[in-house]
Amino acid sequence: MPTPEQIWADADLPARRLAGVALNPSAPEDALLRLLADGPLAVRMVLCRDRILPDAVVDAVLEHPDTRTRSFFARNPHVDPAQRAQLVDDPEWFVRAHLADAPRVVAGGAPRPLPDEAAVRMISTYEGELLQGTFYRQISTGLRRSMPTHPVAKVRCWGVGMWDLLPAGTQAALLADADEDVRERAERHARYEDSAWVERELPARSCHARWDMLLHRALSRTVVNSVLTAPVTEGERAAIACNPSLHADVVVLLAGDPDPAVRERIAHRPDLGPAERRALATDPDPKVRLALSVHPELSEGERAEIDYEVPMNDCFHSHPEPSVHRDPQDVRRDANSSHPLLRRKAATDHYLPPDLVERLADDDDLGVRVLLAQNHPDAPASLLLRSFLEYDGHERAHLTTRPNFPTTGLAAFADHQDPEVRALAARDPETAPATVARLTRDPDPAVRAALARHPNLPQPRLAELLDDEELAHEAAANPALDSEVMHRLVTMQGQRE
Known part of the structure; x- marks a missing residue:
């Protein structure tokens, strides 16, 4: 079965042009319905996946006989998630799998959550393998918080995964849950707090399970000593330096470790003692000093005395809303x-x-x-x-998706040396027609594509671009395209068929 990328690569110029019509916000409803019924696969893919749709078209998509067509709609990030959720009981596993897989969004963005009842239905009835991908990104914050005490047992099983964040009373309730699967999963998490069990089950070779235990689980003194004296692989001393179960004397020992990576990890620990903080504040390694400089026990004066340098080459990206809010x-x-x-x-x-x-x-x-x-x-x-x-x-592009990103005044950047900034002119409804036309010939393909959709594009240039191998798709999506032209293009497709 061809991938979406292959479907698009195989589309010819007429199909790509029709796909532009399918995206056009001014396209008449009857034209969209005809494209849905008769359009090539690439056109149906774009129509069902890449735009908001009128209700009548949504109804037709949900009843469409083609599995791929419904599956495209299942991953549409633009429509109301409640519309996508109507496919929750689709007879084809392929459609259900695409519904479970979160829609693709701009880097840094997050898909809107499915209605809670749909998410619960999926957790309750879908095969486990369908929920192993990015389904969790579609669960609302409210449902995620309620999972450990949810009335549906399979949902409570998911809630057990929040074990370390749960209050003792909730943990106790899950350990005594009426459902066997919930109890077993809770008992498995509780075992991680038993250092004797961890010692028995710790894999002897380097693997994911061993690293997980060294980083997060309760460690016996025997395990800690083995890592300190004979680690299985490089980096294990740094791994246990993060472990919250370390005894105070081990923390003191590792604060003076010769490996700066170990000292850097230790510097983040909230249980670091005053003497260790003072020593690490003047550590010869700048990463250690930086890590220590944000320690919660330091006063502002103590921070100011540390010689640290804040990196400016970090990625400044979006963060999902946490399940537990900060104080x-x-x-x-x-x-x-x-x-x-x-x-x-x-x-x-x-x-x-x-x-x-x-x-x-x-x-x-x-x-x-x-x-x-x-x-x-x-x-x-x-x-x-x-x-x-x-x-x-x-994630720079994510900024343009934020609710208050401006549209006015962006035409001023039409001659900016950065093509991503020049492309902002496509967002300004006041960009002059001559400027729009000029930017459809810009050296940068992304700028050309963005401006080919601007409604101020002069009609002669718009008509010219409809036959352009590169920009026909964008030109056909231009909201200034006359509806008669769109109908004619759709009719031509029908005649080709």
Whole structure:
């Protein structure tokens, strides 16, 4: 079965042009229905996967006899998730698998969650293998939080996976759950807190399970001593340095370890003693000093005395909403810190109050500003644009998807040396027709494609581009394309068939 990429690669010029019509926000409903019924596979793929659809077209998609066509709609990130959820009981496993797999979104974005009842239905009835991919990204925060106490046993099984975040009472209830599968899964997690069990089950060779235990599970003194004296592989000392079950004397020992990677890990531990903090604050390795400089037990004065350097080449990306919210006082403390890394941490909080949003939006650290822009739902338009102009790293494009990203005034960037910035002119409804036409001949293909869809594109140039091998798809998606032209293109397809 061809992949979506292969389907598109095999599409000829007329098919790509019709796929543009399928994307056109001005396309008449009857034209869309005809494309759905008679269009080539590439056209149906684009129509069902890559746009919001009128209700009548959605109804026709849900009843479409072709499995691939329904499967494209199952992964549409643009439609209301409740519409996609109508495929939850589709007779074909292929469609159900695509519904379970989260839709593709712009890097840094997150798919909108499915309705809780649909997610519960899938957890309750789908084969486990269908839920092993990115299904979890479609679970709402509310459902995720309720999973450990959910009335449906299979959902509680998923909730057991939050074991380390659960209060003792909830853990006890899961260990005594009426459902055998829930109890078994809870008992498996509880065993990880038994150092004797971990010692017995710890694999003797390097593998994922061994690393997981060394990093996260309760370690006996015997296991710790074996890692300190005869580790199975390089890096195991650094691994146990993160383990929360380490005894205080081992923490003291590893704080003076000759390997800076071990000392860096130890510097992050909240249980680090005052003497160890003082020693690591002057460590010869800059990464160790940086790690220690954000320790929660340090005062602002103590932080200021550490010789640390904050990296500026990091990726400043979006962070998913956590299942457990941070304490607002801790967030405020970090936002008001003199340390850029702590302010960056605060900037990722989705619930940052307005006064702190205003404060951090004008922060002198690029990372703080970009992280606030990437994560806060009320990030102001001026911050979003400034961040896009100043940051050229991973997930830059995600900034343009934020709710307040501006559209006015972007024509001013039509001659910018950065092609990604030039392409912003495509978002400005006031970009002059002559500028739009000129940018359809830009040296950068992404700029050409973006401006070919601008409604201010002069009609003669738009007509010319409909026959352009490269830009016909984008030109046919231009909302200024006359509906009669769209009908004619659809009719021509019918005659070809």
